[in-house]
Amino acid sequence: MSMNEKTRLTVNRVVAMLAGGLLVFAVMSFTVVNNANDRIDQLSQALDTSRFEAGRLLADAEEQLAAGNYAQASESLEMLFEHQPGSAEATEGRALLTTVTNAENEANARWEAALPEIRAQWTADYAADLRAESTAARAELEENMETIVSDEWAKVINDMRETWELEQEG
Numbered sequence: 327m328s329m330n331e332k333t334r335l336t337v338n339r340v341v342a343m344l345a346g347g348l349l350v351f352a353v354m355s356f357t358v359v360n361n362a363n364d365r366i367d368q369l370s371q372a373l374d375t376s377r378f379e380a381g382r383l384l385a386d387a388e389e390q391l392a393a394g395n396y397a398q399a400s401e402s403l404e405m406l407f408e409h410q411p412g413s414a415e416a417t418e419g420r421a422l423l424t425t426v427t428n429a430e431n432e433a434n435a436r437w438e439a440a441l442p443e444i445r446a447q448w449t450a451d452y453a454a455d456l457r458a459e460s461t462a463a464r465a466e467l468e469e470n471m472e473t474i475v476s477d478e479w480a481k482v483i484n485d486m487r488e489t490w491e492l493e494q495e496g
Contacts, residue, residue, distance in 0.1 A: 380406060380415035389438055396430035
């Protein structure tokens, strides 16, 4: 065999191997990837169905109402109305939405009625804390007054002497 035939034979083998690899890759892409994409689509639909299931959304709203989470209960009911508008749960949810709105309004009214007293108590407590901090700081200042004055005097003594000497000359 000549050198030219060996090179051509090697090139043909490499080309055949690359073509075979590309064929395997293409087959895998069309079968495995398409199957995986189909499975992802199925799981996405199942998740959407589960996430927006009418009974679950209504039950969530009822639990959130019982816990006093009125905003979350309203959101759950709105999702129910959006994703399951014709269901029996949506009809029940409309009645529940009225209950949620009324409960939220009552809670807000109770808060508004209690707010002045709560604020007055909080203000008194906070002011007492500030006074206690102030008293403690003043007590510490009084206790350390001699040391503080001595330290400050050491810092300004030279300036004071210069000022005094200028006054004596003038």
